[in-house]
Amino acid sequence: MAAAHxxxxxxxxxxxxTDPEGDGxxxxxxxxxxxxxxxxxxxxxxxxxxxxxxxxxxxVWEVVDNSVDEALAGRCSRIExxxxxxxxxxxxxxxxxxxxxxxxxxGRSALEVVLTVLHAGGKFDSQAYAVSGGLHGVGVSVVNALxxxxxxxxxxxxxxxxxxxxxxxxxxxxxxxxxxxxQTGTTISFWPDPDVFEEGVGFSAETIARRLRDxxxxxxxxxxxxxxHRELDGLDAPPRRLEFHAPGGLxxxxxxxxxxxxxxxxxxxxxxxxxxxGPNGAQSLEVALQWINDFNxxxxxxxxxxxxxEGGTHEEGFRTAMTSVINRWAKDKGLLRxxxxxxxTGDDLRSGLVAIVSVKVGDPQFxxxxxxxxxxxxxxxxxxxxxxxxxxxxxxxxPGEGKLIxxxxxxxxxxxxxxxxxxxxxxxxxxxxSTSLPGKLADCQSRDPAESELYIVEGDSxxxxxxxxxxxxxxxILPIRGKIINVEKARLPKILSNTEVQALITxxxxxxxxxxxxxxxxxxxxxxxxDADVDGAHIRTLLLTFLFRHMKPLIEAGYVYLAQPxxxxxxxxxxxxxxxxxxxxxxxxAIFTRIREDVGPDRKIExxxxxxxxxxxxxxxxxxxxxxxxxxxxLVTMDDAAAADEMFSILMGDDVASRRDFIQANAxxxxxxx
Numbered sequence: 247m248a249a250a251h252x253x254x255x256x257x258x259x260x261x262x263x264t265d266p267e268g269d270g271x272x273x274x275x276x277x278x279x280x281x282x283x284x285x286x287x288x289x290x291x292x293x294x295x296x297x298x299x300x301x302x303x304x305x306v307w308e309v310v311d312n313s314v315d316e317a318l319a320g321r322c323s324r325i326e327x328x329x330x331x332x333x334x335x336x337x338x339x340x341x342x343x344x345x346x347x348x349x350x351x352x353g354r355s356a357l358e359v360v361l362t363v364l365h366a367g368g369k370f371d372s373q374a375y376a377v378s379g380g381l382h383g384v385g386v387s388v389v390n391a392l393x394x395x396x397x398x399x400x401x402x403x404x405x406x407x408x409x410x411x412x413x414x415x416x417x418x419x420x421x422x423x424x425x426x427x428x429q430t431g432t433t434i435s436f437w438p439d440p441d442v443f444e445e446g447v448g449f450s451a452e453t454i455a456r457r458l459r460d461x462x463x464x465x466x467x468x469x470x471x472x473x474x475h476r477e478l479d480g481l482d483a484p485p486r487r488l489e490f491h492a493p494g495g496l497x498x499x500x501x502x503x504x505x506x507x508x509x510x511x512x513x514x515x516x517x518x519x520x521x522x523x524g525p526n527g528a529q530s531l532e533v534a535l536q537w538i539n540d541f542n543x544x545x546x547x548x549x550x551x552x553x554x555x556e557g558g559t560h561e562e563g564f565r566t567a568m569t570s571v572i573n574r575w576a577k578d579k580g581l582l583r584x585x586x587x588x589x590x591t592g593d594d595l596r597s598g599l600v601a602i603v604s605v606k607v608g609d610p611q612f613x614x615x616x617x618x619x620x621x622x623x624x625x626x627x628x629x630x631x632x633x634x635x636x637x638x639x640x641x642x643x644x645p646g647e648g649k650l651i652x653x654x655x656x657x658x659x660x661x662x663x664x665x666x667x668x669x670x671x672x673x674x675x676x677x678x679x680s681t682s683l684p685g686k687l688a689d690c691q692s693r694d695p696a697e698s699e700l701y702i703v704e705g706d707s708x709x710x711x712x713x714x715x716x717x718x719x720x721x722x723i724l725p726i727r728g729k730i731i732n733v734e735k736a737r738l739p740k741i742l743s744n745t746e747v748q749a750l751i752t753x754x755x756x757x758x759x760x761x762x763x764x765x766x767x768x769x770x771x772x773x774x775x776x777d778a779d780v781d782g783a784h785i786r787t788l789l790l791t792f793l794f795r796h797m798k799p800l801i802e803a804g805y806v807y808l809a810q811p812x813x814x815x816x817x818x819x820x821x822x823x824x825x826x827x828x829x830x831x832x833x834x835x836a837i838f839t840r841i842r843e844d845v846g847p848d849r850k851i852e853x854x855x856x857x858x859x860x861x862x863x864x865x866x867x868x869x870x871x872x873x874x875x876x877x878x879x880x881l882v883t884m885d886d887a888a889a890a891d892e893m894f895s896i897l898m899g900d901d902v903a904s905r906r907d908f909i910q911a912n913a914x915x916x917x918x919x920x
Contacts, residue, residue, distance in 0.1 A: 274347040274356035286364065286391040287413070290442055293364075293388045298445045300883075302438055303453055305389045309337045309434050312386060314461055314551050316341030317468045318606070322431075327458065329449055329474045334395075334437040343402030343430045346420055355420040357398060357409060361390045362416065386434065390414045392443075393436040402430045413439060451476075451486070457553075459490045463502070464551045464604055466495030496534035496602045499546075503600045509538040512598075512654065513647035518636040524624045527608030531632055533564065535601035537651050541658075541737060542795055543596040548604040549612070549620045555884050556802065558613070558620030560605045563629030569595055571634045575641045576652045587659045590652070593759070597658040605629065662759070665738040684749035688713045688723040700753060700769040701809070701872070702726055704776040704785050708859035712775070715864035715872055722769065724753050730788045733795050747792065756797065764799040772800060773879065775809035775871065777858040790882065798884070806882040811862070811871045815854040818845050827870050829878070 286293055294301040306327070316322035322341035329335055345356040352359050364387050390396045391414035400407040406424035410417045438447040451474045458470045474486040492498040500515050513536065521530040547554045547561040554561070569592045576582055576590065605625055613619040641648040683689060686709075692698050700722045703709045709725025716723055731744040738759065741747055751758050755768035774789050776782035786808065793806055800806050812827035814834045818841055826841070828834035834853065841851050856862060862870070871877050 274345045274349045286388050287442070290392055294392070297443050299450070299453075302443050302445070302447060303449070303457075305392065305436070305438060306335060306337070306449065306454060307457065308389050309386055309436070310458070310461070311551065313337060313339035313341060313432070314465060314468070317465050318551070323467070324469045324471070325458075326471045326473070327454065329451060329454070329472075329476055330435070331475045332437070333447055333449075334435055335449060336433060336435040338431060338433040340429065340431045343400045343432050344398070346400055346402065346407045355409075357400060357407065357420050358416060360385070361387055361396070361398060361409070361411065362414060363387055387414075389434075389436055392439055394439040394441075396434065396436040399433040399435075400431075401427050404428075455488055458488075460499075460548075460553060461551055462490035463492045463495060463499035463602075464548055467491075467493060496532055496604060499602045500534045500536050500600050503544050504536065504538050507538065507540055507544075507600075509540045509598075512537045512539070512650045513644065516637070516640055518632070518640075520628075520632040520636075522628060524628060526622070526624060528606075529608065529625060529628055530606045531560075531629055532604045533601065533633065533636075535599060537598050537654060538600055540598040542734070543599045543601075545596065545599065545601045545603070547620075548602070549610055550606055551604075552612075554612075554618055554620050556613075556619035559622055559626035560603055560620050560629050563626040564601070564603045564633050565592055565596075566626075567630040567633035568592075568637060571637045571641070572648075572652065572655070575638065575648065579645070579649075581649060581652045582656060584656060584660055586663050587656055590655045590659055591662070594655040594658040594662065595651075598654060603629070661737050661739055665742050665759075684724065684752050686725055686749065687753050688716075690716075690722040691719050695768055695770045698722065698769040699771040699773055700724060701773045701775050702750065702789060704782060704859065708775075708777075711860060711862060711864050711867050712872070715868035717872075717874075721872065722753070724749060726750075726785070726789075730785065730792060732788060733792045741792075741796070750792075751797075754797070754800070756800070758796065762797065762799065764803050764805075767800065767803075767805060770803075770805050771807055771879075772805050773807045773809050775811065775859065778811055778813050779857060782858070793882075801882055802884050804881060804883075808880040808882060809871050810878040810880060811856065811859060811867075813856060815852075815856065815866075816841065817852050819850060819852060820845075 290297055290301065294304045310325065310327065313322055313325045316339055317325070322339045324340050326338045327335065328338075344360055347356055348354070349356045349359045352363075364385065390411050393411070394413060396411040396414075398407075398409050398411075404426060405422050406427055407420050408423045409420045440447050451472070455472055458472055462468055462470050468491070470490045472488045472490075476485075494501070497515050497517055504511055515534055515536045517532075517534045519530070519532045521528065523529075545561065545565075547557055547564075549558065549560060569590070572595055573589050582588075582590075605620070605628075607620075607622055607625060609622075611621040613621045690698050697720050699720055701712055701716070701724065703712045703723055703725050709723055712723045712725075726746050726749075730746045730750075731741055733741050742758070753768070754772065756762055756764055756766050772793075774786050776786045776789075790806075793800060810829060812829050813831075814828040816826045816828055816834060816837045817824060826837045828837055838851060838853065842849075845851070859867065859871075869876060
């Protein structure tokens with residue numbers, strides 16, 4: 247495992263020149279000290295993005311990415327991640343091991359420098375590491391600072407070494423605990439500090455498994471094992487064990503996505519790689535892509551194995567080149583037969599495209615606190631030039647398969663043109679033209695989008711209660727009758743002919759498809775409010791699928807929320823003014839126990855299960871679900887675009903068996919995590 251990452255030093259930070267011999271070895275001489283850890287515990291959000299679940303799991307990514315960097319450098323073949331029964335997590339690798347020799351400038355072990363000094367590590371030395379990932383280069387030192395306890399175990403240079411920490415402070419100097427080992431590697435075990443993480447310190451095995459699976463696809467040949475020891479509690483069963491190994495790398499990734507969608511490919515997977523020395527050092531590109539019989543695209547981009555779900559220059563370069571080269575080839579071959587289609591748009595060509603774009607950059611420039619968008623301008627030119635040349639070569643060598651791609655895209659273009667009239671009906675009109683808004687919309691009085699909310703409510707009865715309960719100044723209500731169209735199985739014209747879709751697009755005011763503009767959104771909170779039963783979950787999933795496929799910028803802007811109505815009302819008949827609402831079974835049981843202790847064991851306690859929103863009167867609906875001071879809203883995020891794409895394909899696609907297996911495996915989860 248290596249240490250710390252590739253963020254630029256602050257202007258006043260001390261720096262040192264590393265690896266003067268230039269021999270590419272990794273030792274204490276490669277460790278560059280940039281700044282200390284003083285502010286990390288005081289302002290953790292500046293370093294890990296948040297103190298919620300996202301920030302908690304970024305600690306895991308930081309440690310795992312260090313091991314992946316060892317694999318990219320050719321020094322690691324296996325990573326093991328263990329979720330411990332006591333709430334900790336252990337990450338082990340068979341890499342070269344963090345150096346433990348004396349750091350000349352700091353006067354202490356390089357291991358201790360790596361674990362206690364922000365921006366200290368081998369990643370600042372291009373001789374030791376060509377590329378690296380991680381979160382803004384904060385390094386494992388931030389993991390140490392935000393952990394109640396951390397233990398580092400190193401095997402290298404013929405010995406074994408150990409050091410433990412409490413909230414970033416070493417218990418003792420590095421200790422040599424063994425001799426004679428020919429193996430090398432690093433093991434980091436840590437227990438996040440519950441005083442730092444406001445939503446708790448429980449790791450999600452599913453979240454970690456998805457990330458590790460993607461990492462295995464992106465690092466061909468690397469074997470990653472996830473073991474969840476926590477499932478042993480109370481069960482006479484072995485821990486859950488998952489192993490990820492993708493010898494085919496990105497080709498296997500494309501196959502996995504296509505299999506998930508249960509669709510046939512139009513051609514074998516296209517794969518190409520390229521390397522060059524750019525203006526900021528070495529950079530490499532690997533792409534795998536395939537068109538399949540589907541309406542939706544799945545383009546995933548990565549930079550130094552980090553999922554850049556907001557895209558960036560590498561994805562822009564790929565999209566531009568792909569659109570340009572296929573249009574040029576189709577025109578030269580005279581393949582566009584429709585008089586209405588002058589050229590194929592990017593949307594036309596991306597229909598049914600599954601593509602993985604992975605770049606490795608020596609000096610990556612990421613936009614955002616959590617590395618979600620790549621900003622290197624030189625990468626766009628590199629990817630665009632390479633993609634154009636390689637796809638042009640492939641098209642010339644595979645004219646029959648290229649023709650199938652063009653025909654599919656031309657069909658999408660014709661559908662797009664046919665849908666233009668329907669789309670025009672949904673374009674945003676002037677706010678003064680009240681007739682442009684759907685008739686069943688109960689709009690709010692405010693015209694300030696920042697304070698305006700649109701509740702999408704299932705059913706007329708619940709819609710009526712919501713209209714009476716709302717704050718008319720800032721809350722608008724749009725009832726949805728029946729189930730919205732399943733956009734996973736429909737083309738654009740059919741989608742736009744759906745009454746509920748038209749109402750939603752018109753109410754939001756953003757337009758649709760080519761006309762979509764998130765800055766025109768009339769509400770900055772779009773809240774989906776459905777019953778807490780199977781039908782409600784289905785409607786919520788249909789709505790989320792539509793938003794994910796066709797209004798994704800709303801999710802990316804943080805405008806989409808899920809209302810969290812209560813499941814139970816618990817009260818004592820003699821104290822009907824003391825009503826207690828429970829949002830889960832454990833909360834219901836806790837409230838019941840508390841009331842029982844208060845009124846005595848012989849007194850009756852009422853527990854009412856809300857089967858639908860319509861069972862609540864307006865006051866109850868306001869108090870529990872709509873009052874900004876008391877309600878709970880779940881923000882829908884785009885943290886894991888690959889997982890979201892896979893989930894919607896399974897839930898809303900054609901493969902019944904996969905859908906059944908997914909639902910059975912995830913039945914215990916109460917909310918849909920996009």
